[in-house]
Amino acid sequence: MITFNSVSKIYGNYHALDDVSFRIEDKEFVSLVGGSGAGKSTVVKLLLKEEKPSHGKIFFKGMDVAELKGGGITNYRRRIGTVFQDFRLILSKNVYENVAFAMEAAGRPEEEIVSDVPQVLEIVGLKDKEKNFIEQLSGGEKQRVALARALVQRPEVILADEPTGNLDPIHTWEIVKLLLRINEFGTAIVLATHDKEIVNFLKRRVITLKDGKVIRDEQNGKYQL
Amino acid sequence: MSGVSKMSNLLRIIKYGWLGFWRNLWVSVATVGIMVLALSVVSGLLVIGNIADTFVKELQGKVDVSVYFSEQADESKILQLQSSLEARPDVRDVEYISRDDALALFKERHKDSELLMASLTELNTNPFQGSLNIKAQKASQFDAIVSFIEGSGSAEIIDKINFKENEKVIQKLQSITSSIENIGLFFTIALSLVAVLITFNTIRLVIYTYRDEISVMKLVGASDWFIRGPFVFTGFLYGALSALITYLAFFFVIWLISEKAGAVFPGTDIFAYWSGNFVGLLGLLLVFGVGLGVFSSFVAIGRYLKV
Numbered sequence: 001m002i003t004f005n006s007v008s009k010i011y012g013n014y015h016a017l018d019d020v021s022f023r024i025e026d027k028e029f030v031s032l033v034g035g036s037g038a039g040k041s042t043v044v045k046l047l048l049k050e051e052k053p054s055h056g057k058i059f060f061k062g063m064d065v066a067e068l069k070g071g072g073i074t075n076y077r078r079r080i081g082t083v084f085q086d087f088r089l090i091l092s093k094n095v096y097e098n099v100a101f102a103m104e105a106a107g108r109p110e111e112e113i114v115s116d117v118p119q120v121l122e123i124v125g126l127k128d129k130e131k132n133f134i135e136q137l138s139g140g141e142k143q144r145v146a147l148a149r150a151l152v153q154r155p156e157v158i159l160a161d162e163p164t165g166n167l168d169p170i171h172t173w174e175i176v177k178l179l180l181r182i183n184e185f186g187t188a189i190v191l192a193t194h195d196k197e198i199v200n201f202l203k204r205r206v207i208t209l210k211d212g213k214v215i216r217d218e219q220n221g222k223y224q225l
Numbered sequence: 226m227s228g229v230s231k232m233s234n235l236l237r238i239i240k241y242g243w244l245g246f247w248r249n250l251w252v253s254v255a256t257v258g259i260m261v262l263a264l265s266v267v268s269g270l271l272v273i274g275n276i277a278d279t280f281v282k283e284l285q286g287k288v289d290v291s292v293y294f295s296e297q298a299d300e301s302k303i304l305q306l307q308s309s310l311e312a313r314p315d316v317r318d319v320e321y322i323s324r325d326d327a328l329a330l331f332k333e334r335h336k337d338s339e340l341l342m343a344s345l346t347e348l349n350t351n352p353f354q355g356s357l358n359i360k361a362q363k364a365s366q367f368d369a370i371v372s373f374i375e376g377s378g379s380a381e382i383i384d385k386i387n388f389k390e391n392e393k394v395i396q397k398l399q400s401i402t403s404s405i406e407n408i409g410l411f412f413t414i415a416l417s418l419v420a421v422l423i424t425f426n427t428i429r430l431v432i433y434t435y436r437d438e439i440s441v442m443k444l445v446g447a448s449d450w451f452i453r454g455p456f457v458f459t460g461f462l463y464g465a466l467s468a469l470i471t472y473l474a475f476f477f478v479i480w481l482i483s484e485k486a487g488a489v490f491p492g493t494d495i496f497a498y499w500s501g502n503f504v505g506l507l508g509l510l511l512v513f514g515v516g517l518g519v520f521s522s523f524v525a526i527g528r529y530l531k532v
Contacts, residue, residue: 048444050444071448074446074447074448075446076446077443077444077445077446078445078446082444082445088437088440088441088444089441090438090441090442091438092244092245092248092249092435092438101442101445101447102445102446104234104237104451105442105445105446105447105448105451106446107230107233107234109230109233110233149445153445153446
């Protein structure tokens with residue numbers, strides 16, 4: 001589904017990614033690990049087309065991501081769900097509206113939105129808080145809203161960039177369990193994290209980055225730098 | 226995208242524009258307040274322009290040029306000259322005062338002066354000349370009108386034209402009129418530009434506070450139009466509301482000061498101007514306010530859409 005083919009990203013003289021290649025299949029759960037500055041967030045940014053690779057190619061379902069323009073980028077992003085450490089929610093909208101926004105932006109009909117949003121909020125355990133504004137939620141709840149927003153688009157993959165970075169241990173495990181559940185529904189998960197405990201608990205494929213290079217790529221891998 | 230989907234997207238854009246206005250009420254109130262100030266500058270210029278225009282016309286209406294005819298002048302030739310003057314677009318009014326009318330006017334004006342009346346009786350003849358009193362559309366047009374009279378073939382019946390005596394007054398008036406027009410134009414352009422810049426920067430600041438949300442919207446796959454639409458609609462609301470408030474505020478203020486303004490500038494009636502041109506003035510403020518709100522929002526959001 002996702003292919004990185006000798007991808008490098010250079011900022012000035014700094015190599016954020018250096019000749020990185022890997023392939024992620026449908027329905028996979030992959031942890032992308034590494035210390036600060038290893039290149040995890042750069043991979044996410046390149047996948048979201050927030051940035052362009054300096055060298056190499058990125059393919060999503062055979063489509064060259066770098067070639068996408070205008071409406072093509074918009075449609076591509078609708079196929080990918082994203083969850084960030086800082087939640088990136090729309091503060092001026094309530095929980096329901098934040099989740100519904102992704103569907104509205106995709107031009108989905110109202111009846112579908114009215115039916116799907118409550119279901120997804122039920123899955124993430126926020127059905128009773130749908131009218132709350134983001135500032136009225138805890139960190140864990142905010143991240144569950146972000147997950148619901150990603151999930152409601154029925155994406156083929158969810159990119160989670162340090163989704164538990166701002167959460168306490170209880171909320172961290174809530175999010176991890178939700179990601180596993182979403183993966184069971186058939187959505188691929190790319191989890192960028194530096195949380196050793198989570199990675200070792202998951203026992204899934206682990207791609208380890210160091211100084212912008214892939215130093216290890218193992219099934220049932222462990223967190224080791 | 227189907228027609229139904231387009232319509233539902235349009236309704237969503239309006240809904241979120243409306244919610245954006247109400248949920249950030251203090252930001253909206255502040256923005257509308259600043260736009261009201263900017264539109265007040267435009268409205269003030271309109272009122273001052275009306276006062277200046279009426280005042281200048283009033284002054285110009287008081288200036289005329291009189292052509293005096295010799296005692297033997299054939300009245301039909303005078304009336305012929307009057308007709309040809311009335312046909313000119315730069316002539317506002319031509320009044321013929323015959324010798325008999327002039328005598329009657331003199332008698333009426335000085336009926337209480339025994340000395341003058343006695344002198345007139347002693348003369349035993351009508352000493353007054355027939356004349357044409359000519360008013361031009363603008364003071365600057367008198368020169369051309371006088372040249373026309375002098376070249377009209379009526380020279381043998383004309384005794385004198387008092388243009389030369391009035392020329393200095395006319396030139397002074399011309400210079401005042403042209404100064405008022407030029408200053409008015411300068412202030413209209415300069416202050417309108419200030420109003421545009423203030424409004425544009427205010428809306429730009431409002432949209433700046435939403436920059437993070439805009440980038441999030443882009444990342445979840447919203448199209449530029451779906452993001453921009455609600456902000457543009459909110460800009461529309463800012464403009465429409467500001468125009469309405471400005472019109473009503475001026476209506477009230479003008480109602481209060483109209484009488485005093487009329488006393489200072491005779492002939493002006495700004496309340497009649499403001500209330501009588503309701504459709505045109507409110508329409509102008511709406512076009513200016515809404516246009517500015519929509520344009521500012523549209524442009525200001527552009528830089529944050531490049532994610």
